[in-house]
Amino acid sequence: MKYFDFVGKRRIFISISVVLVAISLIFIFTRGFNFGVEFLGGSELILRVESSNFTEADVRKVLGEISSDFASARVTRVRSIGDPENILKFSVTLTKTFMAEEKADLQAQIESKISEKNIKGQVISFNETGGSAAEEIRRLTWRAVIITLVAILVYITLRFNFVFGVGATLALVHDVVVTMGFFSFFNYELNVPAVAAFLTLIGYSLNNTIIVYDRVRENMKKFKGKQIASIVNDSINQVFRRTVNTSLTTFFVVFVLLLFAGNAIKPFAFGMTVGTVVGTYSSIYIASPMVIRWVKNR
Amino acid sequence: MRANRVRLIVVIAVIFAAFLALLWPSKGQSYKGLAMIFQRIPLGLDIKGGARLEYRVDVEQGVENPSEVVDNVWTVLRNRLDAAGYTEATVRKTFRENNSFIVIEIPAATDTTRAEKLLGSTGVMYFGQVLEESQIDPQTDPRLKDLARIKKAEWLPTRDGKIWYLVREEIMLIKDMKLVSPQIVSASPVPETRAGRFGYKVTFELASKDAELFKKITQQLVVPESSVGSAAAKEKRLAIVLDNVVQFAGYVVSVIPDGKAEITGNFSIEEAKQLAAILRSGALPARLEKVSAGWVAPLLGSDIVRTSLWAGIVGLIIVFIYMVIVYGIQGVIADIALIYNTILLLGVLAATGSILTLLGIAGIIFTIGTTVDGNIIIAERIKEELRAGKSIKAAISSGFGRCFITLFDANLTTIIAGLVLYYFGTGTVKGFAITLIIGVLGSFFVNIVLSRLLTEAFSSLIRKPTVTEEGGAQS
Numbered sequence: 084m085k086y087f088d089f090v091g092k093r094r095i096f097i098s099i100s101v102v103l104v105a106i107s108l109i110f111i112f113t114r115g116f117n118f119g120v121e122f123l124g125g126s127e128l129i130l131r132v133e134s135s136n137f138t139e140a141d142v143r144k145v146l147g148e149i150s151s152d153f154a155s156a157r158v159t160r161v162r163s164i165g166d167p168e169n170i171l172k173f174s175v176t177l178t179k180t181f182m183a184e185e186k187a188d189l190q191a192q193i194e195s196k197i198s199e200k201n202i203k204g205q206v207i208s209f210n211e212t213g214g215s216a217a218e219e220i221r222r223l224t225w226r227a228v229i230i231t232l233v234a235i236l237v238y239i240t241l242r243f244n245f246v247f248g249v250g251a252t253l254a255l256v257h258d259v260v261v262t263m264g265f266f267s268f269f270n271y272e273l274n275v276p277a278v279a280a281f282l283t284l285i286g287y288s289l290n291n292t293i294i295v296y297d298r299v300r301e302n303m304k305k306f307k308g309k310q311i312a313s314i315v316n317d318s319i320n321q322v323f324r325r326t327v328n329t330s331l332t333t334f335f336v337v338f339v340l341l342l343f344a345g346n347a348i349k350p351f352a353f354g355m356t357v358g359t360v361v362g363t364y365s366s367i368y369i370a371s372p373m374v375i376r377w378v379k380n381r
Numbered sequence: 382m383r384a385n386r387v388r389l390i391v392v393i394a395v396i397f398a399a400f401l402a403l404l405w406p407s408k409g410q411s412y413k414g415l416a417m418i419f420q421r422i423p424l425g426l427d428i429k430g431g432a433r434l435e436y437r438v439d440v441e442q443g444v445e446n447p448s449e450v451v452d453n454v455w456t457v458l459r460n461r462l463d464a465a466g467y468t469e470a471t472v473r474k475t476f477r478e479n480n481s482f483i484v485i486e487i488p489a490a491t492d493t494t495r496a497e498k499l500l501g502s503t504g505v506m507y508f509g510q511v512l513e514e515s516q517i518d519p520q521t522d523p524r525l526k527d528l529a530r531i532k533k534a535e536w537l538p539t540r541d542g543k544i545w546y547l548v549r550e551e552i553m554l555i556k557d558m559k560l561v562s563p564q565i566v567s568a569s570p571v572p573e574t575r576a577g578r579f580g581y582k583v584t585f586e587l588a589s590k591d592a593e594l595f596k597k598i599t600q601q602l603v604v605p606e607s608s609v610g611s612a613a614a615k616e617k618r619l620a621i622v623l624d625n626v627v628q629f630a631g632y633v634v635s636v637i638p639d640g641k642a643e644i645t646g647n648f649s650i651e652e653a654k655q656l657a658a659i660l661r662s663g664a665l666p667a668r669l670e671k672v673s674a675g676w677v678a679p680l681l682g683s684d685i686v687r688t689s690l691w692a693g694i695v696g697l698i699i700v701f702i703y704m705v706i707v708y709g710i711q712g713v714i715a716d717i718a719l720i721y722n723t724i725l726l727l728g729v730l731a732a733t734g735s736i737l738t739l740l741g742i743a744g745i746i747f748t749i750g751t752t753v754d755g756n757i758i759i760a761e762r763i764k765e766e767l768r769a770g771k772s773i774k775a776a777i778s779s780g781f782g783r784c785f786i787t788l789f790d791a792n793l794t795t796i797i798a799g800l801v802l803y804y805f806g807t808g809t810v811k812g813f814a815i816t817l818i819i820g821v822l823g824s825f826f827v828n829i830v831l832s833r834l835l836t837e838a839f840s841s842l843i844r845k846p847t848v849t850e851e852g853g854a855q856s
Binding site: 124127138139140157159160161162163164166174208209210211212213226227230231234235238239242243251275276278279280282283285286287289290293294296297298301321322324325328329331332333335336337338339340342343344345346347348351355 | 679
């Protein structure tokens with residue numbers, strides 16, 4: 084097995100990360116996010132189609148031909164009690180809102196596009212709608228975020244030491260902020276699945292960091308008096324195969340999802356893919372090398 | 382080998398319980414083949430769809446701030462759903478022309494009448510004055526009907542429908558002295574402590590904006606406790622009316638200056654709970670008119686759910702193969718552990734009746750990650766111990782011993798994060814936290830117990846790494 088020098092160039096990697104976080108923050112605050120309809124609200128139109136084999140994909144196709152506004156629209160089949168079998172209704176939600184004339188125009192276009200297929204289609208309502216998830220996620224306030232970080236800090240301080248606690252928390256913040264930066268930069272839709280990715284990322288990032296810290300803790304006991312920098316480097320090397328293999332297996336699952344999963348899941352897969360890479364990088368180059376100086380100065 | 386026998390029994394008992402929870406016959410849904418294991422797990426709106434109800438909010442003409450009324454309706458409905466355990470339901474406001482609508486979507490509820498009942502009364506609550514009572518249905522007695530007309534009041538039944546009260550909104554016929562849609566901040570059942578009374582009473586508190594009016598009303602209706610039951614006092618009773626049903630009627634025995642009141646009646650705990658729930662879930666500040674009831678298909682789109690599911694399975698198969706290639710027999714053990722833990726997690730979800738949403742699936746993916754990770758950590762550790770020159774048996778023993786601490790810290794940190802999420806999150810976020818916590822606990826159990834059992838059983842198949850491979854790798 085090869086032996087790598089991970090900590091030797093730590094200043095370079097820490098600088099890279101600081102720059103990455105800074106760029107991410109700039110993007111987050113200036114460009115913001117492409118929020119999904121469940122956060123922002125927008126418009127909902129109900130389309131009634133007199134056909135028994137019209138699918139959500141057909142609706143998406145028709146709408147896509149009309150306007151790019153519908154590209155990220157959510158299409159769902161709905162049904163009221165008493166609707167006959169040969170009538171299908173679809174609810175289409177998108178973040179944009181329209182003026183009355185625009186609505187009438189879109190309505191006419193949609194109806195004529197569907198009639199081209201010799202099917203009778205009708206937009207039966209065109210509403211403005213509020214977000215359904217906005218409230219839910221809003222309650223996950225900064226207070227919750229700070230309490231999470233403090234709880235983790237306390238636990239790691241008890242089981243390891245305070246410096247490691249700070250390292251793990253900073254690595255966690257690093258991973259989440261950089262992934263958010265990617266969302267902003269690539270203009271990926273931030274929807275509920277994307278939030279799921281962020282939540283998963285928290286667990287993933289912590290897990291990766293703790294595995295390395297655990298080994299550092301073990302080696303610090305074993306080799307008392309040895310230079311902390313070389314203990315950290317040995318430890319990262321010893322768990323390196325594990326880090327690579329675990330990250331690869333996670334990466335397989337989320338990357339296949341990113342390639343093939345449907346639109347609404349893509350933000351989740353994107354967040355997880357970016358998060359896996361960033362989390363692995365930070366557990367090797369950031370979380371442990373970062374604490375070397377502080378441990379040394381104690 | 383005694384330890385292994387214990388492990389074997391525990392492993393079999395746990396998986397048996399999980400299968401029992403999953404395959405216990407359930408009515409309603411029927412799945413065939415492998416999908417059987419999902420039959421008892423209710424799926425969320427995003428994956429499976431659910432009941433959809435649409436109401437028009439009937440805001441009274443001349444209300445100063447109609448959007449505030451709609452916001453209040455939203456809050457009341459949200460609270461009612463949360464109180465009934467339907468935290469995964471969504472409530473959304475929509476607007477068309479000058480009308481406001483509320484769309485409610487409830488997962489795993491295919492029966493809309495049940496969903497409607499769950500939302501409870503869609504009507505208005507008010508505090509009124511009782512003028513008269515009757516044991517017979519006033520609709521059958523013209524004399525009683527006349528009385529209602531003369532008194533400008535309405536005959537309303539009680540909840541059990543055995544007694545009718547003649548109730549008037551305006552207290553003592555004083556103009557504008559009516560408390561419609563009171564905002565009740567809290568209401569709870571409290572054990573009765575006063576001598577001569579028993580059971581429970583209900584305390585409630587009105588929002589400060591209604592407290593002043595309530596004070597005036599109680600000033601008008603207050604009767605000395607000694608005259609309770611007299612004819613004069615009977616005309617001064619206070620009624621709590623919800624949806625045109627008298628929920629409670631009783632005497633005001635003291636003026637309530639601060640909106641903090643209590644209702645005594647020697648209630649049983651059930652009665653007190655029910656009354657408190659009625660008060661707390663609150664009145665809707667406007668009437669709701671049902672526009673449509675029906676169901677909604679998966680919010681993500683059923684085609685998207687299907688393709689994503691396939692993508693997930695393909696990804697998993699790659700992981701399975703990769704593990705076997707890289708870790709040999711220990712990879713096979715990891716794959717078994719993975720399947721075991723997934724079934725265990727689904728079993729717990731089925732047993733607790735948690736609704737599985739996309740966020741829950743994210744939790745499952747994370748669980749898969751931690752289970753595989755745990756096995757990789759163990760496999761690598763055993764390899765290290767072997768390289769250090771230990772025998773296979775000793776390497777397994779010390780490898781697992783050491784990994785226990787590693788996995789303990791890694792998993793507990795994740796669980797701490799999960800607990801905070803659970804505490805602060807609502808709805809789907811809570812669902813995610815639950816799967817995360819159960820999954821991580823499960824993966825710890827699987828790694829320490831099942832993987833150890835299998836590793837020791839198949840220890841003869843573990844390849845000893847050649848020492849030359851190392852060649853002074855360690856500094």
